[in-house]
């Protein structure tokens with residue numbers, strides 16, 4: 001039997017791997033320990049901050065491995081064809097995350113030469129690296145081809161550039177095509193990418209011309225890809241993708257002699273940031289995707305394609321928290337009390353960018369009664385640098401450790417040095433041990449790329 005903080009209550013369950021990490025507010029191993037402190041991966045969070053400094057990203061290895069295994073095993077169990085899960089590393093690209101995900105048998109979706117390098121250095125085979133992006137440079141494309149990655153082609157310019165680069169290759173480059181399937185999702189408009197009105201992918205109107213070009217090209221197109229959005233709680237849009245994509249598989253084969261073998265249905269499964277969020281489990285999402293693809297391909301009399309999906313947020317989002325140190329506070333009578341922390345929009349730009357909501361606890365007195373409604377403000381020179389509006393917390397004091405949940409996805413990877421704040425460190429926790437996976441930037445690091453022309457030196 002295992003004890004976990006499910007939601008914010010301590011609960012005993014028979015086994016951690018029965019929980020879908022994306023449905024939990026906290027990492028799977030989170031508990032309140034005997035000192036009334038938050039513990040993750042067997043490590044006392046307050047002690048981690050003492051050891052590694054603040055703010056600090058804390059990544060729970062058990063949660064990350066469990067999410068990988070649930071995607072991988074659900075696909076194997078429910079899909080009759082072959083399959084491959086890719087981690088959308090834009091969610092958090094660093095060596096340790098890519099290495100863990102790779103060791104669980106996942107491939108990696110990358111969107112830049114930097115993400116390719118990270119995946120390769122983490123030991124992921126280039127045969128499992130898929131290169132996305134709507135404006136890949138010639139240099140990036142050449143690097144991807146030299147490294148034998150699969151390129152997911154986004155537009156005509158790229159297709160023609162690749163065909164030209166392919167003339168210098170000994171074997172035909174492996175590519176896929178990104179198409180906009182025109183499926184709308186109820187999510188924040190800034191992170192919808194599957195619209196017809198989208199900067200990503202080929203429009204359905206162009207598909208026949210693209211297929212005709214491919215049939216005469218030096219490229220080996222192995223299949224098609226679509227990604228319809230992010231932080232999605234409904235199953236239907238993902239179930240519908242198979243039905244849209246199958247017609248293009250059929251058209252490519254019958255009219256243009258292109259034998260596609262792979263179908264990539266993207267990522268997008270949501271996670272629980274606040275109590276009211278209710279995403280499906282990883283297994284239910286896979287079942288919906290598989291049902292849609294299987295029905296569509298069997299219905300069309302086509303063999304089942306190799307099925308790929310590329311989750312980002314639902315793999316890594318709920319596996320990490322950010323610990324901050326509380327500083328001062330300010331009460332505006334009859335309006336609100338602000339509590340300030342030592343980070344903000346530079347380590348988590350999602351609230352100011354997407355008005356995203358988060359939950360948090362005071363990690364050094366977990367069971368203290370919730371006695372105040374406060375707003376957690378970051379330390380940046382922006383009035384909008386608010387991490388959490390109107391959250392219930394116990395009485396706090398300067399020096400208390402505030403832990404914000406669900407910060408594994410699109411936090412470190414979107415972090416900046418705004419106001420010249422050094423980026424925080426990140427630690428991996430497992431079985432009572434912690435390991436540094438990203439060093440804290442120093443003040444000197446902030447000057448590393450600056451150049452001072454001689455004539456400006458005093």
Ligand SMILES: Cc1ncc(COP(=O)(O)O)c(C=O)c1O
Nearest residue numbers: 088227230231267268311312313
């Ligand atoms: C092409 C593509 N694949 C996968 C993802 C991952 O999406 P998510 O993190 O919502 O799973 C994204 C995110 O924007 C994407 O653009």
